[in-house]
Structure formats: C-alpha cells, structure tokens
Amino acid sequence: MPEIVTLTMNPALDIATSADTVVPTDKVRCAPPRYDPGGGGINVARVVRVLGGDAFAIFPAGGPAGGTLENLLDRDGVPHSRIPIDGPTRENFTVDERRSSLQYRFVLPGPALTQAECEACLARLAEVAEGTRFIVASGSLPPGVPVGFFQTVADLAKERGIPFVLDTSGDALRAMRSGVYLLKPSIRELREWVGRELREEAQQVEAARxxxxxGISQIVVVSLGAKGALLVTAERYESLPPIAVPVRSTVGAGDSMVGAITVGLVKGLDLRHAVRLGMAAGAATLMSPGTELCHRADVERLYAACIAPEAEAAR
Ligand SMILES: Nc1ncnc2c1ncn2[C@@H]1O[C@H](COP(=O)(O)OP(=O)(O)OP(=O)(O)O)[C@@H](O)[C@H]1O
Ligand SMILES: [Mg+2]
Structure with missing residues (x-):
C-alpha cells in the first residue's frame, strides 16, 4: 500500500512555453511547449516521488487532456488511479515572457462533476487509503463538487485514523469544521479565511491559532512566499526565514512544500525539520522554469544548507 495518497479534484494538463513578447492581436510565436500533469494533489505526488517517497494520486479526469494527464503521470513514474468523468479535463497555459521575465498564467475552469463522479472519487480514496500513512488533498474544487467535500474527506480519514493534510482556499477552506492534521494556507488564503489584513506576525499567529x-486543524503552516513560513501549533509557534534562490517560476512552490513536509514526516523527521524540508522543496521549485517542479539534488542541498547553522548553534 502507498505511504501517501493524494486527491486532486480539479486536475489540469499544464502547458508551459516562452515567447519573446506577449502582445495583443498579433500572433505570439512560442517556444516548443513542455507538458506536465498538474493540479494540487498531482503536484504533491510528483514531488513525493522526486524525493524518493511513495505516493499514489487519485483524480477525476475525462476527455483528451484526461488521457494525456495519465500518460504524463506514467512518464513521471507516479502511480495513480483516474476516476473517469464525462467532462473534459482542463488545460492551463503558462507563458514566460523572455523580454520582461514576467510570467503569464492562464487558468481555465475545470469541468463540472456529477454527484456520482464525486462519490466514485470518495469510494476510490477509501479503497486505496486503507493502511496508508497520510492522505493529502490539495487544490480547488471544480463546479458540481459540494463545498463541504474536503470535510467529507477529513471525516473519512479520521474514521480510519489516517492524518489528513489539506491545502485549499476560498469556500472549500471556509467549509472546514474539523479533522485536519496539518493545514497549509498561504498568507493570502489565511487573510481571506479570517477576513483581516494580518500585517504583523502576531496577527498571523493569532489567525492560525x-x-x-x-478544532479545524492541529497544525497550521502559513507559507509567506518570499518571507518564508510560520509553523503554528496550539503550544508554540516558530517563524522560519526564507531560503534565498534565483526565482525562475513560482508555479508549484506551495505544492512542493506540502509534498516535502509529508515525505519528511513519513521518514520520521520532527515537525520543524519536515517544514524546513518543505521550504527547501518550495525554494528548489522556484529555480525550475514554467510548471517543472523541484530536483532532488537541489532540495537536499538547500535543506542541508538551512539546517547546518541551526545544528552549529545547538552545539
Ligand atoms: N520568492 C521566494 N523566495 C524564497 N522562498 C520562496 C519564495 N516563494 C515561495 N517560497 C517558498 O515556498 C513556500 C511556498 O510558497 P507560497 O507561500 O508562495 O505558497 P503557494 O501555496 O505557492 O501560494 P498561493 O497558493 O497563494 O499561490 C514558501 O513558504 C517559501 O518557503
Ligand atoms: Mg498554494
């Protein structure tokens, strides 16, 4: 059985390319595209795999892009189970503008799911997750999926005694009532959830608390983009400084963080070291262009560099 099972309700076929300049009306001539399987939980599973962990991705998909998504997961060696759906899986398009180094991201809505399709996802999750170490759900909910869907997943995980890791936003996050082990909101998502600005660290910690x-989550890891992260539990909190890297593309930083935190926990790291590993993976992903995620050697190097001074200081 897999150690980590991920669920992605709104997967995508990610298409990334570059162009000299993005302009209206005229044809924008693009470089050859790179295709990647995308969507929160799918990215998490890809990162787990890169880091030598054992992940299994569950997702609903249909249409031609759905088939391509499966082929790409096979290419990347990510074990998976696709729940067939009637609607066509969406395609997301990312263009790096070379002249300005700006990135343009076109994100399409996912197809609507039927109630039977949602139930099939839950049934497959219940089957595959039997005996697994973590269930991870990441990403948005497409039309047709009830807003309380992730609460149903949390209940399913709780009944089986499996820790549930969640990374979502908006109404799907607002509908959560209980049962999350570790929640990873970005500061933007936390601000939306609490409805306050959260300028000061103390306010951010208070919102996480x-x-x-x-009782929604036991642990909250607030990701602060270029400012690092905050690790908050009921008893303590810690502000973790960012790991500086040259930024090529921010796509997938949060998913890489979630994947690496979960791998760290499975491998027996304590919570703060697991979050450190997550931050190393988030930073390593920034170094890759477009929708490409992190490389293991970069993650290991960045992780070692960021924990070395702490180990030195503890001596
Ligand atoms: N510019 C950056 N410099 C250094 N580290 C970064 C930077 N951006 C992201 N990171 C690392 O990646 C982690 C996750 O990034 P971020 O907070 O942007 O989350 P996200 O989930 O990608 O955001 P959102 O969901 O709001 O788009 C951060 O906590 C940090 O460790
Ligand atoms: Mg995110």
Whole structure:
C-alpha cells in the first residue's frame, strides 16, 4: 500500500512555453511547449516521488487532456488511479515572457462533476487509503463538487485514523469544521479565511491559532512566499526565514512544500525539520522554469544548507 495518497479534484494538463513578447492581436510565436500533469494533489505526488517517497494520486479526469494527464503521470513514474468523468479535463497555459521575465498564467475552469463522479472519487480514496500513512488533498474544487467535500474527506480519514493534510482556499477552506492534521494556507488564503489584513506576525499567529482553536486543524503552516513560513501549533509557534534562490517560476512552490513536509514526516523527521524540508522543496521549485517542479539534488542541498547553522548553534 502507498505511504501517501493524494486527491486532486480539479486536475489540469499544464502547458508551459516562452515567447519573446506577449502582445495583443498579433500572433505570439512560442517556444516548443513542455507538458506536465498538474493540479494540487498531482503536484504533491510528483514531488513525493522526486524525493524518493511513495505516493499514489487519485483524480477525476475525462476527455483528451484526461488521457494525456495519465500518460504524463506514467512518464513521471507516479502511480495513480483516474476516476473517469464525462467532462473534459482542463488545460492551463503558462507563458514566460523572455523580454520582461514576467510570467503569464492562464487558468481555465475545470469541468463540472456529477454527484456520482464525486462519490466514485470518495469510494476510490477509501479503497486505496486503507493502511496508508497520510492522505493529502490539495487544490480547488471544480463546479458540481459540494463545498463541504474536503470535510467529507477529513471525516473519512479520521474514521480510519489516517492524518489528513489539506491545502485549499476560498469556500472549500471556509467549509472546514474539523479533522485536519496539518493545514497549509498561504498568507493570502489565511487573510481571506479570517477576513483581516494580518500585517504583523502576531496577527498571523493569532489567525492560525483560530483555525487550531476551532478544532479545524492541529497544525497550521502559513507559507509567506518570499518571507518564508510560520509553523503554528496550539503550544508554540516558530517563524522560519526564507531560503534565498534565483526565482525562475513560482508555479508549484506551495505544492512542493506540502509534498516535502509529508515525505519528511513519513521518514520520521520532527515537525520543524519536515517544514524546513518543505521550504527547501518550495525554494528548489522556484529555480525550475514554467510548471517543472523541484530536483532532488537541489532540495537536499538547500535543506542541508538551512539546517547546518541551526545544528552549529545547538552545539
Ligand atoms: N520568492 C521566494 N523566495 C524564497 N522562498 C520562496 C519564495 N516563494 C515561495 N517560497 C517558498 O515556498 C513556500 C511556498 O510558497 P507560497 O507561500 O508562495 O505558497 P503557494 O501555496 O505557492 O501560494 P498561493 O497558493 O497563494 O499561490 C514558501 O513558504 C517559501 O518557503
Ligand atoms: Mg498554494
């Protein structure tokens, strides 16, 4: 049985390319595209695999892009189970503009799912997750999926005693009531959830503690983009400084972080070291162009560099 099972309700076929300049009306001549399987939980599974962990991705998919998505997961060696759906899986398009180094990201809505398709996803999850170490759900909910869907997943995980890791936003996050082991909101998502600005660190910790105090999650890791991350539990919190790297593309930083935190926990790291590994993976992903994720050697090098001074100081 897999150690980590991921669920992606709104997967995508990611197409990434570059162009000299993006302009209206005229044809924008693009470089040869790179195709990647995309969507939160699928990215998490890809990163787990890159880091030598054992992940299994579950997702609903249909249409030609759905078939391509499966082929790409086979290419990348990610074991998976596709729940067939009627609607066509979406394609997302990322263009790096070479002249300005700006990135343009076109994100399409996913196809609507039927109730039977949603139930088939849950049934497959219940089957595959039997005996697994972690269930990870990441990404948005496409039309047709009830807003409380991730709460149903949390309940399913809880009944089986499996820790549930969640990374989602908006209404899907707002509908959560209980049962998350580790939640990874970005500061933007936390701000939306709490409805306050959260300029100061103390306010950010307080907002994270609201999620914990209401029993929604045991652990909250707030990712702060270029400012690093905050690790918050009921008893303590820690502000973790960013790992500086040359930024090529920010696509997938959060998913890489979630994947690496989960791998770290499976491999027996304590929570703060697992979050450090997550930050190393988030930073390593920034070094790759377009929708490409991290490379293991970069993650290991960045992780070693960021924990070395701490180990030195502890001596
Ligand atoms: N510019 C950056 N410099 C250094 N580290 C970064 C940078 N951007 C992201 N990271 C690392 O990756 C982690 C995740 O990034 P981020 O906070 O942007 O989350 P995200 O989930 O990708 O954001 P969102 O979902 O809001 O788009 C950060 O906590 C940090 O460790
Ligand atoms: Mg995110």
């Amino acid at each position: 609201e999620l914990i105090g209401r």
